[in-house]
Amino acid sequence: MSFDQLRYELRLLGKPVFLTPPLVLVGFVLLLAIVNRGISVVNIARSIGGVLEILLPMSVGVVVATVATHDRAIELQLTLPRKYHRTASARFLFIVLWSGIVSLLTSLFLALFNYWRMPGQIVNWNEPGKFLIWQLTWLSPMLWLMACALVLSLFLRSRMASGALICVLSLTEIIAHDTLNTTPLLQPFYLFLLTFSPGADYWLVNRIELLGMAAILLLLAWFLLRRPELLLAHASGEE
C-alpha cells in the first residue's frame, strides 16, 4: 500500500479512529484528577494500567465493530482491482497499530517511573523480558475484542448490534470477574486478568489462549471479508 493510499484510507476512517485512544486515556486521567482532587500522581499513574487493559481494548472493539462493515462506497470498492479484504485488513491493522502505539508509549512511561502493576508470574523475570511480556496485558484483550467485533459485525451485519455486544461483553467481564477467575472452564475468556486478579497463576497461559482465540477469529473474519455478497447485503446503509 502506497503512502497516498494509506493517507486516503486514514482520511476515510476519520476522527473516531485517531482520537479515541488518546481521548480515552487523557479523559480518564482528567476525570480522576478532577473528581478526586486529593488523589496522588502515583495512584493516577497506576490506574492507567487498568485503562490500558480495559478501556482501550474495549474502545478498539467498539470502533472496529462500527467501522468494519460501514463503507459508503462499498459497491465501488468491490469493483476495483484491489481486493476489498486487503483494504479492510489494512484499515483494521491501522486501528490496532495506532492504539498499540498509544498503549506501548503509555506502558513505557509506566515502566520508566515504575508505576505499573506486575503479574505475579513474571515478577522475577529480567527487566526487558518483563517489559515485553507485560505488553500482553493490553495486547491480548485488544486483539481478542477486535477480532470478536469484526466477526460479530460481519455476521450480524449491524454496527449498532455488534458495538452494543462488544460493550456488554466487556461490562460482563467486569461484573462477573470473580466467576471468571474461579471457574476453570471460563478462565481462558478472562480478559481483564491483571486489573482484577493480579495474583492469578495462569496469567501467561490466559494471555496466550486469548491470542490463539483472536487468531482463529481473525482467520474467520478474513474468510468472511472475502465474500462480496455478505458485504453488499448491507450496502444500502443498514446500520
Next chain:
Amino acid sequence: MNTQIPDNHEEVAELLPAYLNGRLDAVTLSLVDEHLASCLLCQQELAAWEFVWGATRQAFAITPLPSTQVMDAVWARLDAPVAQPQIARRGSPWHALTRLWLVFRAQIPLLHKSIWIASALVCLFGLTLTILMHPHTAGLKHMASSLLVLFIVVVGASGSAFIYGSSIDPGFELTLTTPTSMRFLMLCRMALVLGYNFLLALLASAVFALLYGGSLWGFIQLWLGPLLFFSSLGLAISLFVGSTFALLCTAIIEVFRSFPNNLASRLINLPLPSLDLNSTNPQLLLVAFLLIIFAVLFVPKQPRPNSLT
C-alpha cells in the same frame, strides 16, 4: 365527407384514406372512382393505403380487447361521484393528532431494521446469561439483576445513538427537505426506539421476576432511570460527535459505574469516581430530560452532509 371535386391526382391522394374508410359522400366517391380508373399514381397510392389498413386491422385482431364488463366497470368508476375527504381543520386537535400519527408511522420504516432485531437479541442474550447463572443465593441474584440492568441500559444507549444523523440516515438530505421539523422527527424516532426498548426491558424484567421472585415494580425501578438517562445521553452525544463516540462514551460511563461497586478494593485501592446511576431517582430523570432538551435545541445546528466532507 363532402369535399370539392378533385381535378388532379394530388387532391385525390389526400382523399384516399377517407375513401378507404368509406367516409366520402356519393358524389365525391364516384369522382374519385373515375379518377382512379385513369390515374396510375393514385392507384399505387391507394394500394399503399390498403396495405397499411390491412396491417392495422391484423394488429388489432390479435390484441385482446377488454370485455365489455370491464369497460363498463371502468366507466362506472369514472362517472361515480368523488367522495370529498374529511379534511380536519388546520390547528384543531384532530388535525394535530392525525399528523402526529402519520409522522410516527412514517418513521418506522425509516429506522434501521437492525435496531429492532439487535435490541431484542441483546436483551434475550442478557436474559439467557442471567438464567444460566442459576442465581439461587441473594448475592448471585443481585449480580444477575445487575447484569440484566446493564444489558437493558446498553441496548437503550446504543439504540438511541443510531437514530438520527447524516451518517445514519441514507435519506438524510431528503429528510431535511421535508416541511416537517427536524426536531419533531428526531423526537418521534427517539420515542419509538425508547418505547420499544422499554417494552423489551419490561418483558425481560417480568421473566426474571417470574423465575426468581421479587417485585416487578422494584425491578423496573432499577433500570428505568438509567435507561432514560443513557438513552438521552447516547442521543445527545451522537448528534454532537457521532454514533461511535456516543456508544463508546456510554460504555465508558457504564464501566465507571461498575468500577466502584466491583473493584473498589481491587483496583489499586483507588478512589474512583462514584457515579450513582444505579436506580431511578428524580435527579437522574431531570438530567435525562435536560439532555433531551439539549438534543432538541442542537438538532438544527447539526453539521449538514455537505459540510462534513
